[in-house]
Amino acid sequence: MILILIAAILEQLRKNIFRILLFMIVPSVVLFVAFYIGKANNIEVSDFTRDTTAVLHGQPWVGVISMLGLFLWSAAATVSLFAAFILKRRGVVGGVRDVLRFGGYLSLFLGFDDAFEMHEVVFESLFPMSEKIFYSVYVGSVLAYMILLKDELLKTDFIYWIISMGLFFGSVILDSIDPIVSHQVFYEDCFKFSGIFFWVVYYMRTGFYALICPDKI
Numbered sequence: 001m002i003l004i005l006i007a008a009i010l011e012q013l014r015k016n017i018f019r020i021l022l023f024m025i026v027p028s029v030v031l032f033v034a035f036y037i038g039k040a041n042n043i044e045v046s047d048f049t050r051d052t053t054a055v056l057h058g059q060p061w062v063g064v065i066s067m068l069g070l071f072l073w074s075a076a077a078t079v080s081l082f083a084a085f086i087l088k089r090r091g092v093v094g095g096v097r098d099v100l101r102f103g104g105y106l107s108l109f110l111g112f113d114d115a116f117e118m119h120e121v122v123f124e125s126l127f128p129m130s131e132k133i134f135y136s137v138y139v140g141s142v143l144a145y146m147i148l149l150k151d152e153l154l155k156t157d158f159i160y161w162i163i164s165m166g167l168f169f170g171s172v173i174l175d176s177i178d179p180i181v182s183h184q185v186f187y188e189d190c191f192k193f194s195g196i197f198f199w200v201v202y203y204m205r206t207g208f209y210a211l212i213c214p215d216k217i
Contacts (some may be wrong), residue, residue, distance in 0.1 A: 019041035056067050065189060069196045073111025076200040080104030096210045099152045102145055109141070135172070160202035167195030
């Protein structure tokens, strides 16, 4: 049994050695850049690789809803872009494929900003008025998505996407005004997390029907 397993592993290595070495470039570059930035800025390099709560000596439940939100952003991006890729291989042009493709790009953009607090921390230290600029980019991207793909969106169960937009809008409103109720930040994040949930529901449903039941779209 062990000899069979070893033989199978060696055969797999023989067949895939070039691809394995090629794929290793990606994590190697990421880790090298992190190491270089850490050394250049006198930052402990392990801070880039360790869990956030471990570095900051926090409790494991700190930010748990935020982390779940990041999982949902990732799921939306993965499902959308994968479904769009399969549709492309099937020869589908435009239509629901564009809804999924550009929805996947939006998911990546919003998830990346959410994960690294780009508009709240990173760019705010580099550019004045960065938060307003980012909100303008958000609104512009969403409006462009709605206007350019309105016919395709209307063919899907877009009510889930509309609900998501409404929840995001509620979160932005709460974030923009002075605290008027207790736990306002919590309620703001509740709107945001619920919005992300309906966002991923929409793209999962749309991707499923586009691949499995295209006649229903």
